Amino acid sequence: MANVVVSNFSIAGISACVPAQIEDNLTYPFFSEQEAVKFVEATGVRFRRTVTKGIVTSDLFLVAADDLIQQLNWDKNDIDILISVSQTFDYDLPATSIILQNKLHLSKSIAAFDVSLGCSGYVYGLYIITSLMSVSNFKKGILLAGDVSSICCNAEDKSTYPLFGDCGTATAICFDEGSKMYFNLGCDGGGYNAIIIPDSGYRNRVNVSSFELQEFGEGIRRSRINLFLDGMEVFSFGISQAPKTVNELKEHFSLNENDIDFYVFHQANLKMNKVIEKKLKINPEKSLYSLYNYGNTSSASIPLTCVVELKNKLHDNKNFNAVFCGFGVGLSWASCFLNLGRVRYLNLLEL
Amino acid sequence: MKKLDLGEFINDFASLFNDLQVQLTESTNFKEIEEWDSLVALSLIALVDEKYGIRLLGEDIRSVTTILELYQKLLSKQY
Numbered sequence: 001m002a003n004v005v006v007s008n009f010s011i012a013g014i015s016a017c018v019p020a021q022i023e024d025n026l027t028y029p030f031f032s033e034q035e036a037v038k039f040v041e042a043t044g045v046r047f048r049r050t051v052t053k054g055i056v057t058s059d060l061f062l063v064a065a066d067d068l069i070q071q072l073n074w075d076k077n078d079i080d081i082l083i084s085v086s087q088t089f090d091y092d093l094p095a096t097s098i099i100l101q102n103k104l105h106l107s108k109s110i111a112a113f114d115v116s117l118g119c120s121g122y123v124y125g126l127y128i129i130t131s132l133m134s135v136s137n138f139k140k141g142i143l144l145a146g147d148v149s150s151i152c153c154n155a156e157d158k159s160t161y162p163l164f165g166d167c168g169t170a171t172a173i174c175f176d177e178g179s180k181m182y183f184n185l186g187c188d189g190g191g192y193n194a195i196i197i198p199d200s201g202y203r204n205r206v207n208v209s210s211f212e213l214q215e216f217g218e219g220i221r222r223s224r225i226n227l228f229l230d231g232m233e234v235f236s237f238g239i240s241q242a243p244k245t246v247n248e249l250k251e252h253f254s255l256n257e258n259d260i261d262f263y264v265f266h267q268a269n270l271k272m273n274k275v276i277e278k279k280l281k282i283n284p285e286k287s288l289y290s291l292y293n294y295g296n297t298s299s300a301s302i303p304l305t306c307v308v309e310l311k312n313k314l315h316d317n318k319n320f321n322a323v324f325c326g327f328g329v330g331l332s333w334a335s336c337f338l339n340l341g342r343v344r345y346l347n348l349l350e351l
Numbered sequence: 352m353k354k355l356d357l358g359e360f361i362n363d364f365a366s367l368f369n370d371l372q373v374q375l376t377e378s379t380n381f382k383e384i385e386e387w388d389s390l391v392a393l394s395l396i397a398l399v400d401e402k403y404g405i406r407l408l409g410e411d412i413r414s415v416t417t418i419l420e421l422y423q424k425l426l427s428k429q430y
Binding site for chain 1: 389390392393394396397400401406407408409410412413
């Protein structure tokens with residue numbers, strides 16, 4: 001199990017951009033009235049933001065990153081690295097981060113590349129960007145994380161579509177002498193098919209039959225270019241692995257529960273997250289949520305939750321410490337402990 | 352962790368439902384219970400994890416039909 005400390009970097013700010021369009025699960029057409037109420041109660045997801053035609057993840061990234069760089073008053077020439085974490089990029093190739101270098105008018109001498117991860121991706125992204133900045137002597141970097149899951153899920157598949165919301169986030173990472181981030185990372189590729197878009201790459205190239213709609217029971221229709229999610233498998237994985245990675249993080253680095261002000265878990269679904277909190281014996285008030293209004297936003301869920309829930313608390317000017325924990329598609333997981341004392345700006349935007 | 356007992360497990364299983372119309376026995380086909388759905392299945396996974404420390408997989412649930420078979424599946428995974 002990988003336990004890693006990265007020194008001298010902090011988060012300076014986070015911007016999150018969600019689509020303006022709101023969908024309400026209580027009026028989702030493939031639920032009966034009773035089913036809808038039960039779904040909202042169990043998953044905790046009432047509303048979701050979904051993109052309108054033509055808008056993709058990188059458009060949300062662009063708005064979030066522009067706002068963040070401007071509000072932090074960063075000189076674009078000082079930004080040395082740009083990493084995008086997503087599973088809904090513009091193209092198989094070229095990498096979206098490179099296209100964004102141009103759209104954001106960043107320097108051409110920047111290091112820019114993409115990382116293909118989902119629910120665990122934000123914490124992995126923090127690990128990757130801070131590690132690279134550390135060995136490269138970089139002072140400022142931007143981490144983008146998010147997905148437009150409403151495009152990969154079939155709207156007629158009640159087992160996936162009502163869970164996910166779209167969001168793109170930008171996180172500013174700055175040099176901060178003495179600051180430390182602690183990570184615990186892992187994965188289990190044996191569960192690769194628990195969350196998968198079957199015909200989405202080179203193993204199964206998209207072909208005519210990829211588009212055929214298949215019926216998997218009432219209200220569950222999707223094709224092989226749509227996201228499939230084995231709910232029971234993922235639930236079983238989440239309630240066992242998420243507590244494990246957080247416990248390992250706390251034990252390995254001798255973290256004291258009293259030093260942790262907030263837990264921000266990947267927003268999988270309420271039922272799963274509540275079991276995880278219970279197993280970790282966490283005071284529920286310490287655990288932050290954005291599920292009700294935004295759903296499961298994949299790799300954007302942790303930064304979005306920070307933006308929505310911590311914005312007002314930031315004014316207290318307290319030196320908050322937080323544990324972030326992501327887990328899901330891969331299967332993959334990552335948790336980290338970090339100080340949020342350098343966060344100067346949090347903002348939620350709409351496109 | 353609690354030791355598995357069939358009678359107690361049947362009671363555990365019954366507790367997952369809000370409005371159970373039938374008396375559960377070891378031979379009940381739980382997938383035919385009106386209230387049984389994927390959300391109840393998640394509650395079952397959570398219960399078995401919390402009470403018995405057993406990680407029940409989606410495939411485990413899909414491969415059985417009666418409560419006894421489910422109980423035997425749990426027994427086989429206990430160690």
